[in-house]
Amino acid sequence: MVTTEPREGADGAAPEQRAAEWLARLQAEDCSDADWRRFCEWRDADSRNEAAFTRYAGEWSALGELAGDPAIMQMRLEALAAEPERSRPAWLVPLAASIALMVAVGLAALSYWTGRDAGREGAQVAAADAPAAGPAEAGPGQGRFAQRYRSAVGERSRIDLPDGSTLELNTDTLVEVDFGPQRRALRLLRGEALFEVERDPGRPFVVTADDERVIALGTVFSVRKRAGEVVVSLIEGAVQVDRLDAPPGAPGPAVRSARLAAGQQLVSRDDAPAFQVSALDEAKALGWRSGRLVFDDDRLGDVVADLNRYTARKITLGDAELADMRVSGAFRTGSAETFARALSVALPITSSVDEEEGAIVLRAQPESSAKR
Numbered sequence: 001m002v003t004t005e006p007r008e009g010a011d012g013a014a015p016e017q018r019a020a021e022w023l024a025r026l027q028a029e030d031c032s033d034a035d036w037r038r039f040c041e042w043r044d045a046d047s048r049n050e051a052a053f054t055r056y057a058g059e060w061s062a063l064g065e066l067a068g069d070p071a072i073m074q075m076r077l078e079a080l081a082a083e084p085e086r087s088r089p090a091w092l093v094p095l096a097a098s099i100a101l102m103v104a105v106g107l108a109a110l111s112y113w114t115g116r117d118a119g120r121e122g123a124q125v126a127a128a129d130a131p132a133a134g135p136a137e138a139g140p141g142q143g144r145f146a147q148r149y150r151s152a153v154g155e156r157s158r159i160d161l162p163d164g165s166t167l168e169l170n171t172d173t174l175v176e177v178d179f180g181p182q183r184r185a186l187r188l189l190r191g192e193a194l195f196e197v198e199r200d201p202g203r204p205f206v207v208t209a210d211d212e213r214v215i216a217l218g219t220v221f222s223v224r225k226r227a228g229e230v231v232v233s234l235i236e237g238a239v240q241v242d243r244l245d246a247p248p249g250a251p252g253p254a255v256r257s258a259r260l261a262a263g264q265q266l267v268s269r270d271d272a273p274a275f276q277v278s279a280l281d282e283a284k285a286l287g288w289r290s291g292r293l294v295f296d297d298d299r300l301g302d303v304v305a306d307l308n309r310y311t312a313r314k315i316t317l318g319d320a321e322l323a324d325m326r327v328s329g330a331f332r333t334g335s336a337e338t339f340a341r342a343l344s345v346a347l348p349i350t351s352s353v354d355e356e357e358g359a360i361v362l363r364a365q366p367e368s369s370a371k372r
Contacts, residue, residue, distance in 0.1 A: 015052035018042065022053060036341070043345070054346065145179040151191070154310050154334050156288070164198035165205065170224075170288050171310045171333070179203075191309075192224035194289065197237075212268050213242040221260075222286065228270040233285040234260045241266050241275065292330050300325040304362075311336045318363040322349065336360050 022039050043050050151157040151169040159167040163184060167175060173191025184200070188209040197205045199218030207214040209225040212232070219237025223230065232241055243256045258275045260266055265280040284294040293310075295303050301323030308314045310333040317323055325347070331339055340351035340360050348365035 015046070015048045018049065019052040040344075144181075145177065148174070148176050150174045153312055156291075163200060163203075166196040168194040168196075168289065170194075188223050188225050190225065192222060192288070194220070194222040194286070196220050208244075211244045213244055215240045215242070230268045231285075232260065232266045232268075233280050233282075234262055234264050234266075235280070235282065235286070236262050238262070241268070243268060243275070287330065288333065291333050293333055294330045296328050297326050298328070299323060300327050303327045307331070307333070307336065307339055310334050313337070314359045315340065316354070316357075316359045316361050318361040322362060322364060 022042065025035055025039070043053060145162050149157070149159055149167065149169065151171060151173045153172045155169075155171060157169040157173075159169070161167055161177065161179070163179060165184075167177070167186075169175065170192035173193055174189040175193055176187040176189060178185045178187075182203060184203050184205045186195070186205075186207045188207060195205070195207060195216070197216050197219050201217060205216045207216070207223055209223050209230045212223075212230045214221065214223060214232055216237065216239045219239055220235040221237070221239055222233045222235075224233075232239065238259065238261055240257060240259050245255045256275065258266060258277060260277065263280050263282075265278055265285060267276040267278075269276075281294075281296070284296060287294040293306060295306075301317065304315045304317060313336045315336050329342075331342065337360065340362065343349045343362065344351055350363050350365050352361050352363070353359070354361050
């Protein structure tokens with residue numbers, strides 16, 4: 001692998017050249033904690049350094065997956081070294097500004113930290129608990145099949161169901177499956193799951209989460225459950241979503257219903273009188289399937305809560321005003337440390353570890369340091 005070591009004593013080098021060298025170094029397999037500290041010292045020494053790194057990371061993100069190729073990295077470094085230094089305005093981000101985190105910072109520049117700190121990724125075999133209701137029958141067809149599946153924090157799991165459908169669990173998810181001759185019933189008790197449904201008109205495929213019931217025939221959709229909210233994202237086919245006035249499984253009419261077409265998303269909130277239906281951002285809704293979370297002008301408080309689902313070490317906000325900062329970008333799941341470091345590169349935020357709780361605490365950078 002081609003690696004570039006930022007040169008000691010090269011303070012006279014153009015900030016963009018040093019930024020390129022640091023971007024390469026932070027991706028190197030042998031990048032160390034000492035390298036990270038040296039990078040932070042260089043970045044914080046002059047606002048021009050921070051501006052150069054942020055601009056270069058933004059350009060790098062446009063290369064997408066090619067940005068990680070060492071040969072391309074070396075060519076970019078050589079081309080950059082041949083360019084004359086260009087003056088750039090100093091980069092200063094006020095605390096209350098709406099800030100977009102560069103994808104390169106979250107994915108490329110800090111990929112070393114992801115590989116070092118992230119929890120288990122990729123498809124995992126779900127843990128099957130005791131049968132959800134009665135004895136489980138593993139055979140195909142229309143016999144009785146009852147089982148409960150769960151995924152641990154940081155795991156993703158794919159399950160082949162006996163009717164030919166598949167169930168994909170996101171992190172920390174619990175699903176009950178109860179198939180019978182007349183109906184295929186599933187209950188999302190916690191977390192998020194993607195359903196690929198094998199068409200069977202004689203046996204409706206029904207998913208319940210809280211008071212929501214999703215009915216599908218031959219379709220692909222996901223359901224996410226969190227406090228006071230259920231989100232249904234439809235990728236293929238059609239589904240009907242009902243809001244029930246009785247507990248799941250109990251008789252009772254729907255108090256409201258909506259039919260979704262492919263490419264739509266429905267949000268049902270306990271404190272909202274009606275469903276909210278909008279166009280589906282598939283990359284954002286299903287990025288977790290490839291181990292990435294995508295945010296688009298989301299509140300930092302919500303982003304932190306989402307990331308905390310994927311890692312045992314949690315992130316907390318030490319300053320309440322940080323919760324309303326806006327964040328855009330893509331991040332790998334599984335590493336609180338990676339996310340905190342990415343924030344410290346792009347935002348006036350510092351991070352530290354609470355020795356008692358073990359959590360990473362984010363705080364606003366002191367004003368004097370932020371304006372340096």
